[in-house]
Amino acid sequence: xxxxxxxxxxxxxxxxxxxxxxxxxFTAQVFADRGLPPARADRAAHALCHGDLTGPRSHGLxxxxxLYLPLLDEGRADPSAExxxxxxxxxxxxxxxxxxxxxxxxxxAMELAVERAGRHGIGLVSVRGATHLGCAGYHALRAxxxxxxxxxxxxxxxxRIARPPGGAVAMxxxxxxxxxxxxxxxxxxxxxxxxxxxxxxxxxxxxxxxxTLPEGLLCDDGGAPVTDPGAFDAGRxxxxxxxxxxxxxxxFGLGLAVEVLAALLPGAGTGPHPEALAAGGGPSxxxxxxxxxxxALAPDALREGFDSDAEQMFGALLDCPPTDPAEPVRYPGxxxxxxxxxxxxxxxxxxxxxxxxxxxxxxxxxxxxxAPVEHGAGEGL
Numbered sequence: 001x002x003x004x005x006x007x008x009x010x011x012x013x014x015x016x017x018x019x020x021x022x023x024x025x026f027t028a029q030v031f032a033d034r035g036l037p038p039a040r041a042d043r044a045a046h047a048l049c050h051g052d053l054t055g056p057r058s059h060g061l062x063x064x065x066x067l068y069l070p071l072l073d074e075g076r077a078d079p080s081a082e083x084x085x086x087x088x089x090x091x092x093x094x095x096x097x098x099x100x101x102x103x104x105x106x107x108x109a110m111e112l113a114v115e116r117a118g119r120h121g122i123g124l125v126s127v128r129g130a131t132h133l134g135c136a137g138y139h140a141l142r143a144x145x146x147x148x149x150x151x152x153x154x155x156x157x158x159x160r161i162a163r164p165p166g167g168a169v170a171m172x173x174x175x176x177x178x179x180x181x182x183x184x185x186x187x188x189x190x191x192x193x194x195x196x197x198x199x200x201x202x203x204x205x206x207x208x209x210x211x212t213l214p215e216g217l218l219c220d221d222g223g224a225p226v227t228d229p230g231a232f233d234a235g236r237x238x239x240x241x242x243x244x245x246x247x248x249x250x251x252f253g254l255g256l257a258v259e260v261l262a263a264l265l266p267g268a269g270t271g272p273h274p275e276a277l278a279a280g281g282g283p284s285x286x287x288x289x290x291x292x293x294x295x296a297l298a299p300d301a302l303r304e305g306f307d308s309d310a311e312q313m314f315g316a317l318l319d320c321p322p323t324d325p326a327e328p329v330r331y332p333g334x335x336x337x338x339x340x341x342x343x344x345x346x347x348x349x350x351x352x353x354x355x356x357x358x359x360x361x362x363x364x365x366x367x368x369x370x371a372p373v374e375h376g377a378g379e380g381l
Contacts, residue, residue, distance in 0.1 A: 016355040017347030022370035034072040035079035044103035050138040054336040058201030091120035102133035113296040121301030128266035130290040136178035137192030143296040150180040154292035155262040158269040158285035172271040175258035184311020190333030195255035196239040263291035347373040
């Protein structure tokens with residue numbers, strides 16, 4: 001790696017490409033400087049940079065200084081905490097994360113789930129006492145690396161930012177859900193979604209970029225659509241549920257399902273709680289004591305032929321005649337896979353402002369930051 005600074009003439013809307021391996025090494029060093037053991041820091045760096053590599057940049061390095069370093073600096077995440085096994089039934093395990101950094105903790109839990117699935121056909125690991133885990137899809141994909149189906153569901157601890165339909169008090173978080181599966185020779189299937197219409201990271205990313213939002217993501221107290229992303233943190237707008245106004249009970253129901261699986265099961269902090277009723281209606285609580293569930297399912301333990309059937313099924317989707325030839329049919333995970341392949345070859349694009357922010361962090365920390373490999377004109381990220 002080499003020390004770099006932001007080219008002075010580079011407009012903020014442009015992007016700077018950085019070698020993926022260099023970016024991982026830098027991020028791992030930042031975490032190691034905060035006390036994470038080297039192997040753990042490397043795992044956390046891969047989990048965090050997954051967002052920038054595959055596309056959901058709102059969950060990538062933009063959160064390094066805004067979320068993860070404050071968690072460590074404030075003592076809300078313990079860089080060296082080890083999981084404590086509360087219950088071990090073989091195929092099902094309950095862990096207390098004890099405040100470990102979620103980027104590492106969720107990945108470690110999935111590795112345990114995969115190991116148990118290899119023995120029992122399924123491995124279910126329920127975790128309490130956790131912190132923010134980044135892109136749920138990154139951890140679900142770790143099961144696919146072993147030829148298994150991966151499931152991740154996480155609540156937001158006691159952080160409450162979404163109101164139940166018809167309610168005047170925020171009581172749930174975005175409660176992400178992810179499922180990943182092998183697809184034979186095709187890119188893995190990967191569903192990675194919030195149960196609200198958008199995650200908070202997407203809203204704040206739009207605010208930082210000065211962009212307006214499409215209708216259907218935010219609404220005001222009366223239910224009218226809001227397109228100004230800054231209204232969310234200003235308390236003038238609330239997240240809507242997946243499914244929009246007419247289908248909001250679907251998103252809300254999924255959010256509650258995640259709360260059951262991720263929080264009630266392990267005994268983590270829940271969003272819906274009597275203390276929420278005294279919060280005045282707006283966002284409240286902190287995302288401490290997050291709960292999550294990871295599961296790995298080994299198809300070969302149940303029957304033969306899963307791999308060929310999966311390849312056939314996803315191949316059939318790709319072969320579906322499109323209504324617009326310029327927009328061929330694709331499934332969740334296809335674009336992310338190919339985007340990651342391209343960025344490993346040509347560098348990961350970072351917004352100029354984020355590149356400058358990370359370069360400043362490197363200078364302040366006495367670290368070397370990767371030099372740009374290419375200046376791009378943005379790519380609709």
